[in-house]
């Protein structure tokens with residue numbers, strides 16, 4: 001079913017595409033949405049990640065399948081379900097429109113789960129203010145300037161430049177911060193993947209905070225986007241400036257490598273959300289996820 005720009009123009013409140021996730025606001029005009037979504041469909045049929053898909057850094061293969069037969073597209077409402085085969089399969093239903101009927105969307109998502117053999121379902125909806133009962137993440141845009149903010153707080157250095165006795169403690173840090181993605185990053189590193197620098201802060205010769213991997217990739221029109229990183233500080237060291245120091249080091253790293261921008265998602269109202277706001281990132285709105 002061809003998508004219509006006039007119908008999309010009423011519902012694209014947050015720049016976020018099925019399969020790709022957050023995109024630069026310039027790429028989320030109705031016309032660009034239609035153009036990029038057509039590429040998403042082609043890549044989905046071929047089982048590959050688009051050249052500008054941030055997941056390409058992990059693998060060129062991508063098995064997310066847009067459930068074309070289940071798309072709903074009418075004035076005021078666009079609903080696009082996507083099947084992700086990992087971990088027993090998940091149907092993610094992307095809802096664009098005002099006042100979603102969440103119960104109906106959850107029921108439709110469960111029906112898709114049954115039809116396509118997926119174990120899990122989620123409804124993802126968008127808004128410019130977080131009023132709904134769901135898990136809200138705020139999408140932030142960082143545009144890099146030639147002169148980033150000054151360094152602050154504890155010293156930040158690349159993990160690869162740490163003394164060997166400090167580098168070895170990264171495994172311990174990664175295990176403790178497994179919920180924030182660091183253990184899978186550590187496993188990739190141990191397997192020889194070099195996904196980009198990981199910046200760390202230390203205390204008593206141990207890694208206690210980290211952000212990475214740092215990778216720049218061209219977006220659809222060729223602007224340089226810094227990809228989102230894993231970011232965490234050990235709980236017992238939080239509130240002492242390590243997080244801000246790590247983020248500012250990323251700002252400098254991005255500016256030095258002429259990155260144009262970065263998109264990050266943070267739990268609305270959480271520590272990283274507050275940190276990004278206080279660092280001047282632009283809020284692009286909210287994505288809310290509800291299990292089906």
Ligand SMILES: CC(C)(COP(=O)(O)OP(=O)(O)OC[C@H]1O[C@@H](n2cnc3c(N)ncnc32)[C@H](O)[C@@H]1OP(=O)(O)O)[C@@H](O)C(=O)NCCC(=O)NCCS
Pocket residue numbers: 180231232233234237238239240241242243244245264265266267269270271272274275278
């Ligand atoms: C986000 C995180 C890395 C911040 O690390 P940190 O070392 O505690 O951060 P800092 O001490 O530098 O604090 C910087 C700012 O973050 C915000 N912040 C930190 N802790 C906060 C909290 N508990 N509640 C609200 N805001 C908080 C504040 O704006 C703070 O600035 P302030 O001290 O001037 O008020 C840390 O909380 C963490 O590891 N959280 C779990 C993982 C995570 O959420 N990662 C982000 C993924 S996007």
